[in-house]
Amino acid sequence: MPDHLPVVVVGAGIAGLTLSLCLARAGVRVTVIDKAPELREVGAGLQLSPNASSILFHLGLGTALDATGLRPEAVTIRDGASGRLILRMPLGEAMVERYGAPYIVIHRADLQGTLLAAVEQEPRVTLHLGVNVTSVDETAAGVAVEGVEADQPVRFEGSVLVGADGVRSMVRENVVGGGPARYTGRTAWRATFEAEGFFAQSFRHNETGLWLGRHAHLVHYAIDAGREINLVAAIDDVWNEDGWDAPGDPAQIQAAFQDWPEPVRKLIAMPDIWRKWALCEAPRDTPWTKGRTVLIGDAVHGMPPFVAQGAAMAIEDARVLAGVLASDSGEDIEDRLRAFSEGRKARTDKVAAAARRNGVIYHLGGVPAKARNLGMRLIGAERLADNMDWIYGWRPVEG
Template sequence: MNAPLVIAGAGIGGLTAAVALTRAGHRVLVLERASALSEVGAGLQLSPNACKCLDQIGVLEAVLKTASAPEAIRIRSARSGKALARIPLGSEASARYGAPYLLSHRADLQKALYDKARSFPSVEIRFGHSFIGSYVDEAGNLGLTFQAEDGRNLTLQAKVLVGADGVWSRVRETLNGHATARFSGRTAYRATLRADQVDPGILRDTGLWLGKDAHLVHYPIRQQSAFNIVALVAEDWNEQDWSAPADRSTLLRRFAQWAPDARQLLETPDSWLKWALCGVPATGHWAQGKTVLIGDAAHAMLPFAAQGAAMAIEDALVLASVLTPETADIANALRTFERQRRERVRKVQKTAEENGRIYHMSGPLALGRDTVLRMSSPESLSARMDWIYGWTPPS
């Protein structure tokens, strides 16, 4: 039997790639270092460009059963609490882009993708296997080594290796000319509440609060039965690992001067987790020989455009469109994938970085930003996202 296409990582990007590549006719083996699927992270935003991809691979229907659909993004001033702008979503976004804007728990999306992948007999998923290294033999065959949880090594041949193993990708280390992940100088604090713990009035929308060196995002998930809160702060990182439990009192002091409504929301969770926000420049090499990177492994970005998951999902469908079972020159096909994706991803990455600067303004710059937002029409604010949300995957 021909060697399988191997995917390192069973996150959002890896599982989307497994489904898309299997639908394209490949036999796929997914190897994930974690021992099982777990609820790592919390909520994520699935904009219409991502939902169009999920619909094309037959996963959107399952996602809709657990997701929430916000009516709008409401932007407020952290200092005064006053409304600055409203960007319509809901039925208006669906009509504008041909797909919904959804809010999902990461674990719900991951499970929907996992269940879909498992429905194909040509997909195998193994947990507890960490990528160790790769080699090319004299005949040009790609060989891979993974280590199982019991310490034994698994060596196999692969048609292609897809590195979907996240921001700290081990597969990326095997490619020449790719930068390592770097800390952005910002931290994300995350908490999840029951819906009955918050004002029902904020369960319909995504909320975005803009403040000095910090901003706050919140939205409902799991069909408005739960509520996700993310506080993003410019600060140093002094923990031993890149995620850790957060000190609640320290976080609340950081937001002590914010408007009462924001402070009340931040005071509601009993505990918080925090993550160092790290990025990977999209300018590095994504493809080399028969190895290719997708998602955060290739271009981890700041969450200030809510496009990290969407870009990984898009990557998977574009990869499947250029890599067919009949592809003779695999290395060229993988370079084609990189060329087709790099400029869009680089632009989204740059937009996220710029949003972070704008969100965290203070003084006269913040006053100018707030004035522009108040004077902007909902239509003009929506139009700014057309180039991202209007993207359609190759058929």
Template sequence: MTGQARRIIVAGAGIAGLTAALAFAARGCFVEIYERAPRLEEAGAGLQLSPNATRILASLGVIDALSPLAVRPEAVVLRDARTLREVTRVPLGGGAERRWGAPYLVAHRADLQGALLARLRSNDNIKLATGAVVSGFASRPDGVTVAVERGGTTEEISGELLVGADGVWSSIRELTGANGKSRFAGDVAWRSTLRAESPAGRAFQSIARSDVVTAFMHRSVHLIAYPVRGGSAVNLVALAKGQAFAKIRPEAADPDGLAAALRGTAPGIARLAQEAGPWTLWPLHTVAPAAQWTAAGRVVLIGDAAHAMTPFAAQGAAMAIEDAATLAAFVAAAPADMGGALARYEAIRRPRIAQVSKRGALNRFTWHASGPVALARNLVLAVLPGAKLAADLDWLYGWTVPEAES
């Protein structure tokens, strides 16, 4: 680091915060990350990384570390959960990489976090502190002073920008007084990861292939399954209406509750629900994207802290990664105009987030259709060629970080 390097402070060491640190450091900034957890542990479950995200991760040198543990699925396959019949598929694999210039990957969240950390630890311009809580900030004309509590003491850290990347229950969002409270979306997610060679893994392979992303569609629930951990495990998530409960940590799921949600699906799916446990239950919370993203000209929210969305478009991680790269580009391009850079960043990102959220809502409606609507859905999807379904995703997967005005 030189004496003139710009100093960026990041709250949160999840996917958004770690990606932001790498993106800012790549543009010559010095970055300090403060994470409230005492240690970074393996947590979460699987995630899908579409080309709009992997393109950025590749530019930051992360894909090389992630690739041995990730899987490149051959397709996204939609199946009727009652009959297990394939309705349609979107081709991925090599064709996706040729079409969108980057791979479509599925991975365990902990493996992505590990790859980000490996890249971060090789960069002397990034410092990470755990067990550290950002408890306040004061904006100045030339920067921001951040209060950080750790080890029973409070210290003040100065920088040019505070990035709130601390998730759906963001404390930075609360500190700004933003009107964006997280709210329960009305859906819950049952999650489990099973070994591919276990009895449950073999039960799964009897109803679907393990080298694709499969969505089993049903009127009251849909089940998503795809390989992780280099193909040695399968990630399962069932999404349905449910009740809100305590935030922060998932609860152990009652298998009877999942069995009830899956009532009416094929026997193979119901059997899988019994054999695949243990399951954890997560409430889905969102943050209205219209809420405030910036404060005092020196504080900005990214990822779930700004606009947590439901997972029906499989774009939560991708939007956090896009946010991080776009923010770094716009801030780096305007060294003397932080307020203007944040305004331009927000103007670019809001329409994109709104469009992705609408796609998620459409997916949920499509996957949970019933009766004549489901029949019409199946008929329409069955006649659409895979190339047409892929082309309909060009706006999403072909996205690149916009050029920032200097």
């Protein structure tokens, strides 16, 4: 970045930390601020497909990710009414051979912790936690963010402001002029439990499972290097509150799956503690940029997690934006931000549309569900894998 001021990033989630790391490695100073007083364990498991893992491995995080994550051998898709297998798609070595990077399942906190540890090694990054932003202004030199940190007023000046503050983004609503997050009518219930003993009797330990049923679906996979099982149950719902951490009543989620096959009921009965998360999207007409402010990650394209690509898109955004901001092309910064936005929007719109489509297909019941199962069997695992090439095979354009 030719400007002498740092880039100010609001939000130290997956998008903000990846961007900070990429920028620092490219020689750009960064001030990253988050409203959370500490970056503690929130969220549950994440699937990281090769388009995202390749970026993280390129940043030198591969060993840390493999230490806490897992490379599942396959994903098995089953019908939630009959319990029958629909298809099994190889992941593991097949992904590495096809894309040169692994498919990894990991706890979101482990991914965030890995990124944070790397960022903390970078003298060019200054991290401020527990900051309540009160105002954001454009100045002659760039941008100024004012806020309160530990009861003291603080002011951060920067060349560019990046809103990486999640699906309920303050920067989107107050600076860029986008609308509030839109509830999708689905709630994700998330829980983990100790793997030991359970999978030996029920499923293959190192496989990701996806069960499709009327008004709901269930995903399960191992995290914490195989020590824990992560469950995500998405149900049609009307509940809509903020946060990653609202408690869910186990009896309610057990009731939602009471007519499902026994293996599902056994899985759902395992955890004592459930958390729920209202699935929201960023408004589809959100502007990505205004002046020297730009949005990335869920702040601009928060989408339902039904192609498991929200964090992956945030990581891609971060990698591409870092290249744009670190470039010394001499081109006007606002023009560069606009060009970045147009390029990324085309891709993230397409991925979000695929996620919404899956949301409909996954929750079918009756005859349409039977047609879906038949269609998936006819397509087969190999062609299904081909259909993912445009997502998993993406790589940043160097230069």
